[in-house]
Amino acid sequence: xxxxxxxxxxxxxxxxxxxxxxxxxxxxxxxxxxxxxxxxxxxxxxxxxxxxxxxxxxxxxxxxxxxxxxxxxxxxxxxxxxxxxxxxxxxxxxxxxxxxxxxxxxxxxxxxxxxxxxxxxxxxxxxxxxxxxxxxxxxxxxxxxxxxxxxxxxxxxxxxxxxxxxxxxxxxxxxxxxxxxxxxxxxxxxxxxxxxxxxxxxxxxxxxxxxxxxxxxxxxxxxxxxxxxxxxxxxxxxxxxxxxxxxxxxxxxxxxxxxxxxxxxxxxxxxxxxxxxxxxxxxxxxxxxxxxxxxxxxxxxxxxxxxxxxxxxxxxxxxxxxxxxxxxxxxxxxxxxxxxxxxxxxxxxxxxxxxxxxxxxxxxxxxxxxxxxxxxxxxxxxxxxxxxxxxxxxxxxxxxxxxxxxxxxxxxxx
RNA sequence: GGGGGAGUACCCAAGUGGCCAAAGGGGGCAGACUGUAAAUCUGUUGUCUACGACUUCGGUGGUUCAAAUCCACUCUCCCCCA
Numbered sequence: 001x002x003x004x005x006x007x008x009x010x011x012x013x014x015x016x017x018x019x020x021x022x023x024x025x026x027x028x029x030x031x032x033x034x035x036x037x038x039x040x041x042x043x044x045x046x047x048x049x050x051x052x053x054x055x056x057x058x059x060x061x062x063x064x065x066x067x068x069x070x071x072x073x074x075x076x077x078x079x080x081x082x083x084x085x086x087x088x089x090x091x092x093x094x095x096x097x098x099x100x101x102x103x104x105x106x107x108x109x110x111x112x113x114x115x116x117x118x119x120x121x122x123x124x125x126x127x128x129x130x131x132x133x134x135x136x137x138x139x140x141x142x143x144x145x146x147x148x149x150x151x152x153x154x155x156x157x158x159x160x161x162x163x164x165x166x167x168x169x170x171x172x173x174x175x176x177x178x179x180x181x182x183x184x185x186x187x188x189x190x191x192x193x194x195x196x197x198x199x200x201x202x203x204x205x206x207x208x209x210x211x212x213x214x215x216x217x218x219x220x221x222x223x224x225x226x227x228x229x230x231x232x233x234x235x236x237x238x239x240x241x242x243x244x245x246x247x248x249x250x251x252x253x254x255x256x257x258x259x260x261x262x263x264x265x266x267x268x269x270x271x272x273x274x275x276x277x278x279x280x281x282x283x284x285x286x287x288x289x290x291x292x293x294x295x296x297x298x299x300x301x302x303x304x305x306x307x308x309x310x311x312x313x314x315x316x317x318x319x320x321x322x323x324x325x326x327x328x329x330x331x332x333x334x335x336x337x338x339x340x341x342x343x344x345x346x347x348x349x350x351x352x353x354x355x356x357x358x359x360x361x362x363x364x365x366x367x368x369x370x371x372x373x374x375x376x377x378x379x380x381x382x383x384x385x386x387x388x389x390x391x392x393x394x395x396x397x398x399x400x401x402x403x404x405x406x407x408x409x410x411x412x413x414x
Numbered sequence: 415g416g417g418g419g420a421g422u423a424c425c426c427a428a429g430u431g432g433c434c435a436a437a438g439g440g441g442g443c444a445g446a447c448u449g450u451a452a453a454u455c456u457g458u459u460g461u462c463u464a465c466g467a468c469u470u471c472g473g474u475g476g477u478u479c480a481a482a483u484c485c486a487c488u489c490u491c492c493c494c495c496a
Contacts, residue, residue, distance in 0.1 A: 256450075263451050290449040324450050363461060364443080371444040371457065403444060 009067035016271040018060050020197040023220040035068035039192035044076035045103035049245035050110045056226050058114045072123045073111050075104045078131030085170035086157035086198045110244050127180050155201040174205050181206025197222040244307050251308045255316035258300035263292050274302035335409035346387040358402035375401040
């Protein structure tokens with residue numbers, strides 16, 4: 001870490017805007033002023049890739065690790081079996097243990113992009129190890145006694161569910177997460193749990209439990225959720241969440257998401273998803289309008305470099321520059337190969353739009369053409385019945401565009 | 415266990431026998447304007463071999479020339495009482 005003097009990590013987190021709520025600010029600041037503090041964040045493997053929401057939390061872990069503390073990434077294979085109802089309006093789909101285990105494996109790999117797990121500088125544990133074999137009655141007598149249903153129902157996280165209904169299965173989630181905290185306290189001396197702001201009540205429940213069972217002070221700190229200046233959750237793309245897995249969200253799309261970010265969100269994003277020093281960021285705060293374009297480019301490059309590596313970030317940037325400057329270089333963009341046989345017969349434009357994924361159906365492709373949203377190289381195509389043959393590929397490849405920002409290369413096989 | 419209510423396209427939500435591929439809003443997509451931004455305006459938003467055809471209104475089976483709309487059974491959810 002270049003910009004954090006010893007003992008001031010907490011202030012770094014504060015300054016960069018990560019912190020949403022803290023149970024005891026002075027206590028946490030003091031705790032973090034030392035070194036080698038073990039803290040944890042839980043990640044439930046409910047999908048086969050992490051997304052930007054998790055990424056912010058990993059950034060916080062990374063900041064703390066660089067300041068000499070020891071992050072524990074908890075894989076919630078046990079809790080994922082139940083599903084966290086916090087902030088949700090409906091029941092999560094129940095996942096099988098196989099799916100969960102598979103997802104956890106993917107999480108595990110992705111965690112390495114930001115955290116250094118060598119020599120126990122960070123730990124990875126799995127709550128399935130202690131949750132799955134619990135004895136029901138023992139658990140109820142040991143842990144369940146400490147929970148007041150009245151208090152739980154009052155928790156903000158459940159409020160939405162009070163209207164739609166809450167199953168007993170999900171209602172137990174809080175106890176499980178609280179128990180995790182206790183277990184990690186016992187095993188590793190953990191006294192601080194971090195999490196998304198929607199986890200506030202779950203984390204507090206754990207801190208309370210530790211206080212009661214171990215007479216030790218434990219702390220809760222939540223991290224701001226990534227939202228736009230309007231308070232809307234960030235990280236949604238046309239094709240769903242902003243996944244860290246390049247298979248689920250191509251590097252170019254990932255880069256473009258940040259490159260196209262709203263003016264009002266640039267500075268905030270730089271603080272949260274990059275390691276660009278605050279001094280540098282402050283220098284950009286007064287910029288407005290199109291002056292922000294280079295800053296957006298920097299933002300996009302920095303995040304992409306962290307997640308996908310410098311090389312991939314360079315390539316995405318170069319590609320973007322080229323494409324928006326002109327017809328462009330078609331280096332890494334997704335492509336569709338056309339066989340000599342089908343070019344002989346001729347391939348319809350609508351079919352190509354569908355096959356390339358630029359359009360979900362032929363009907364949608366037709367609409368796109370009618371609205372003037374389709375281009376071959378730089379020319380708008382109005383003829384929806386257009387057929388491409390080998391002759392159209394005299395120069396090698398063609399670039400098919402849908403709208404201004406979606407590109408696809410068409411290339412004949414050799 | 416008893417009583418009441420609801421399930422409509424990506425989401426919310428109209429529609430209670432033909433004029434319904436289904437109002438309206440949100441969201442998405444495209445075009446204009448721009449800075450690869452926002453806001454605004456316009457168009458569009460089931461599928462297809464496309465001025466027509468086909469498939470949709472929780473599921474199944476009926477009634478009818480004709481059903482999202484009526485009947486039966488069934489699944490799911492919500493509310494009140496226990």
